[in-house]
Amino acid sequence: MKWFWYASPQTFYPLAGRIARWCAPAAALLAAAGLYIGFFVAPTDAQQGEAYRIIFIHVPAAWMSMFIYVVMAFWSALCLALNTRLSGMMAAALAPTGALFTFIALWTGALWGKPTWGTYWVWDARLTSELILLFLYLGFIALRAAIDDPRRADRAAALLAIVGVVNVPIIYYSVQWWNTLHQGASVSLTRAPSMAATMLSGMLVMALAFWMYSIAASMLRVRAIIRERA
Amino acid sequence: MLAAVRCVVHRDLLLALRRRSDVATALLFFVIVASLFPLGVGAEPNLLRAIAPGVIWVAALLSTLLSLRILFESDHEDGTLEQMLLGAAPLGVVAAAKALAHWLVAGLPLVAIAPLVALQYDLAPGLLGVLALSLLLGTPVLSLVGAIGAALTLGLRGGGVLLSLLVLPLYVPVLIMGAGAVEMADAGLGGGGQLLLLGAMLVVAAAFAPWAVSAALRISLE
Numbered sequence: 001m002k003w004f005w006y007a008s009p010q011t012f013y014p015l016a017g018r019i020a021r022w023c024a025p026a027a028a029l030l031a032a033a034g035l036y037i038g039f040f041v042a043p044t045d046a047q048q049g050e051a052y053r054i055i056f057i058h059v060p061a062a063w064m065s066m067f068i069y070v071v072m073a074f075w076s077a078l079c080l081a082l083n084t085r086l087s088g089m090m091a092a093a094l095a096p097t098g099a100l101f102t103f104i105a106l107w108t109g110a111l112w113g114k115p116t117w118g119t120y121w122v123w124d125a126r127l128t129s130e131l132i133l134l135f136l137y138l139g140f141i142a143l144r145a146a147i148d149d150p151r152r153a154d155r156a157a158a159l160l161a162i163v164g165v166v167n168v169p170i171i172y173y174s175v176q177w178w179n180t181l182h183q184g185a186s187v188s189l190t191r192a193p194s195m196a197a198t199m200l201s202g203m204l205v206m207a208l209a210f211w212m213y214s215i216a217a218s219m220l221r222v223r224a225i226i227r228e229r230a
Numbered sequence: 231m232l233a234a235v236r237c238v239v240h241r242d243l244l245l246a247l248r249r250r251s252d253v254a255t256a257l258l259f260f261v262i263v264a265s266l267f268p269l270g271v272g273a274e275p276n277l278l279r280a281i282a283p284g285v286i287w288v289a290a291l292l293s294t295l296l297s298l299r300i301l302f303e304s305d306h307e308d309g310t311l312e313q314m315l316l317g318a319a320p321l322g323v324v325a326a327a328k329a330l331a332h333w334l335v336a337g338l339p340l341v342a343i344a345p346l347v348a349l350q351y352d353l354a355p356g357l358l359g360v361l362a363l364s365l366l367l368g369t370p371v372l373s374l375v376g377a378i379g380a381a382l383t384l385g386l387r388g389g390g391v392l393l394s395l396l397v398l399p400l401y402v403p404v405l406i407m408g409a410g411a412v413e414m415a416d417a418g419l420g421g422g423g424q425l426l427l428l429g430a431m432l433v434v435a436a437a438f439a440p441w442a443v444s445a446a447l448r449i450s451l452e
Contacts, residue, residue: 080445128402135399142395146386155449156382160396163378163442 023216030209037202060207068098073165076158088154099137234319242331260293282351283412321444337369374439381446
């Protein structure tokens with residue numbers, strides 16, 4: 001496979017269109033399946049009642065919000081190291097989707113917190129880090145918007161993303177570091193999950209749906225950026 | 231290399247001395263912001279004692295942010311920065327020297343005056359040393375990380391507001407550890423852990439930030 005063949009925006013443009021055409025319907029189907037499992041198949045939680053069902057949106061959105069930032073930093077590093085035009089465009093295309101998922105994670109978390117913790121917002125380490133992640137996304141978008149020359153915008157925003165990626169591990173490990181109100185991670189690769197299998201499968205299907213949506217949305221956006229700069 | 235550091239630091243300090251008002255404004259801003267809080271939240275001594283570390287640290291963050299503009303702006307306008315870019319000394323070294331000079335001009339006065347402000351908040355005398363030490367370790371990090379943002383936003387319209395949007399989220403860990411050190415010491419747990427983490431942040435920032443600043447300067451000036 002010739003990776004660098006697709007490094008040029010010109011040859012990537014049709015490929016991005018093909019990927020988006022496959023991923024968008026897959027996202028819709030998976031989301032329908034995931035929501036069906038979440039609402040009708042998964043049992044009611046013994047302690048939290050029906051309110052827990054928001055995790056089928058909340059947890060995958062939080063995963064995506066952190067993961068997209070890492071992918072954005074990866075493209076940014078490529079942009080600075082190899083000076084390829086497409087990597088800067090990819091980072092730019094991912095930022096709005098990442099900011100969207102960060103916002104969704106915060107919003108659904110607040111809606112879940114009210115019935116469960118009795119408050120919409122607490123200054124817990126994980127919530128605070130997620131909020132800072134949202135600020136980092138907005139700073140990235142704002143810096144790009146302030147620079148008129150697209151190549152300078154790519155490189156400046158890339159540097160900012162790499163500096164900000166230090167924040168992502170802090171989010172992940174903050175549970176162990178500060179050990180506050182937010183419950184520890186329920187899903188782990190090394191030990192058996194502490195939730196019903198149907199709940200877990202619903203969550204994983206929703207996560208796949210969000211993956212497909214992110215790929216489709218960023219591909220469509222990168223196509224728009226390529227057209228804009230052509 | 232050391233000669234370049236000495237030269238840049240000496241020059242920036244001399245410029246700051248000739249233009250004293252830039253430095254004084256940021257320091258005055260720090261004192262005024264810290265004085266506004268009791269007027270806003272009320273003069274209840276217990277409340278003031280509780281919020282003192284956080285208020286002083288937030289005021290230090292904002293004051294540093296204000297003075298970041300002087301770091302590269304005038305050098306950028308008169309072309310000195312381009313000469314530094316072309317010069318023989320590595321740009322990372324020049325960037326580190328400029329951050330050091332900025333800290334000497336903007337950070338060190340905050341460390342000196344913070345205990346006085348803390349007295350207004352009736353902070354216990356034993357905590358003044360911890361507060362000053364946390365600022366001594368933390369403000370260089372603010373200068374180093376802030377220099378990255380100042381270099382990225384060089385010559386952009388609306389640069390000041392944009393700079394705060396970029397830099398303030400990155401300042402959060404310093405704020406948490408700095409204010410946390412004083413609060414821990416107040417609770418009788420000793421602020422040693424937080425101070426050590428601040429020291430670690432300083433080491434990491436001193437090692438990597440100059441490199442990022444020089445990359446940012448090259449992007450902004452190409």
